[in-house]
Amino acid sequence: MKKNLFGLTVEALGEMLSPLQVPAFRAKQIAAWLYQRGASSFAEMTNLPKQLRAALDEKFTISTARQKAALHSADGKTSKFLLEFADGTAVESVLMRQPYGNSICISTQAGCNMGCAFCASTLHGMARDLTAGEMLAQVLFIERFLSQENGKVDTMVLMGSGEPLMNYDQVLSFLHLVHAPYVLGMSYRSITLSTSGIVPRIYALAEEGIPISLSISLHAPEDALRSRLMPINRKYPLAEVVAAGKAYGDKTKRRVTYEYILIDGVNDSLEQARLLARLLRGQLASVNLIPINPVVERHLLRPSQQRVEAFEQCLDAHHIAVTVRREMGADINAACGQLRNRHLPQAHDVR
Ligand code: SF4
Known part of the structure; x- marks a missing residue:
């Protein structure tokens, strides 16, 4: 071959x-x-x-990626691509035209086996790890797409399907590649890796000497609920995850972002906001609140605007830096995994 x-x-x-x-x-x-x-x-x-x-x-x-499907939001700000590799495996990559530049979200595995309750990427498990080249192919595909409008990729998040730290070596090779001057010369500071909290690998990443930003999915302020939403919590409980996040921030001097998907009636009460504030007290960290993109097949609903604001204000009152993610591309189902699922042969019921 x-x-x-x-x-x-x-x-x-x-x-x-x-x-x-x-x-x-x-x-x-x-x-x-x-x-x-x-x-x-x-x-x-x-x-x-x-x-x-x-x-x-x-x-x-020379094997890269070809476009299998694409969706563009009505406001023209978000584009989602389903990209296919030589063996027929396909993943999603998303372009978001933000006020601060073009941000892309790429996948590190085809599907995911972490089992997070709110995530469409995990509904059919993981097909396989992606190679460094397949991750790079996603970036260069969008870079070329943007070049038609004289644009370029400015920032990148590893937040598509897959748990990047479960594909550690290939992800690291990819980060070195995309940073290399003969590829894109992308600054490490423009890159964010998002993890569900694979504790030993957070410590390992902190030692790599590459100043990428780390984003940790928390989604609950206490272990019982987090284990229900994110099964990985049974292996790496909250206290260990937050300690690893703190160590990463201390070592790299990069602020760690904790992602918190707000789900109506599940994790969005004021009591839960207070618990979250207590958990993160004294850490160089910020919280990114994400009102959930409803996952219809799991009956997880978005809280009212009022509840989102109350949660945000409660964190703010406890001196926790907090932002609420702007909604982008809801009309094209920008939540990870939804486009791919629609194209899986066995998944015609998933939308
Ligand atoms: S949220 Fe991330 S880690 Fe969890 S199942 Fe989805 S892709 Fe995997």
């Missing part, structure tokens, strides 16, 4: 090319074609000798 060159670093490309006995600068040229000029075939690489192009074509392939 031909090896896929897309997703390799310059160094790895150099190693792949070594049996062909070509000068080292050829690896850099190929990387530029792959990552900056969007080549999808070796024939396009016109600054390589013809013979080399033929030899590459014989041994290797």
Whole structure:
């Protein structure tokens, strides 16, 4: 089987090319074609000798992602893409045109097996981990989409389907790649990784020396409820998750964001707001409140605006930095997993 060159670093490309006995600068040229000029075939690489192009074509392939479906919100601010890889696996990637620039949300696994009660991505389990190249393919697909309007990707969150810290090595390789000057040269500070709270890997990430922002999904201020909403809490309970978040902030000097999906009548009372404030007291952290995108098949509903504001004000009164996420793309179901589910053959009942 031909090896896929897309997703390799310059160094790895150099190693792949070594049996062909070509000068080292050829690896850099190929990387530029792959990552900056969007080549999808070796024939396009016109600054390589013809013979080399033929030899590459014989041994290797360039496999990225192709668009299987796309939805664009009526206000033009949000676009959601279903991107398919060579083996037919598909994932969602989302573009959000924010006031501060173009933000994208990419997937790190196809589906997810973390089982969060409010999440459409987990309804059919996890198909497989994505490779670093498949994560990069999502970014470059949207970068190219934006280039048609002279735009570019400004910030990125790893918050699509999948638990990034359960695919740690590939995610780390991807972060190094997207940061490399011959790919996008994206600043680590423009990247946020979102986790359901895989405690040992939060500590490991803090030691990597890459100053990305960390966002931790909390969604409940006490263990019994969090275990119901997020089964991973049985393995890594709240106190351990918050301690790991604090350690990450202390080590990287980056403020940790705690995500809190507000679900009507489940986790949105004032008493729960007070418990949350107590849990995070004294930490360099902020809370991002997200009124839930209803998951119809799980009967989880969005609280009233009044309840959202009361929860926010309660945190504020307890000196916890808090924001409420602006709703974007509700008309195209921007919550993760919903577009993909619609395209799974066994999932015609999921919308
Ligand atoms: S919220 Fe994230 S970790 Fe939880 S099931 Fe969905 S994709 Fe997985």
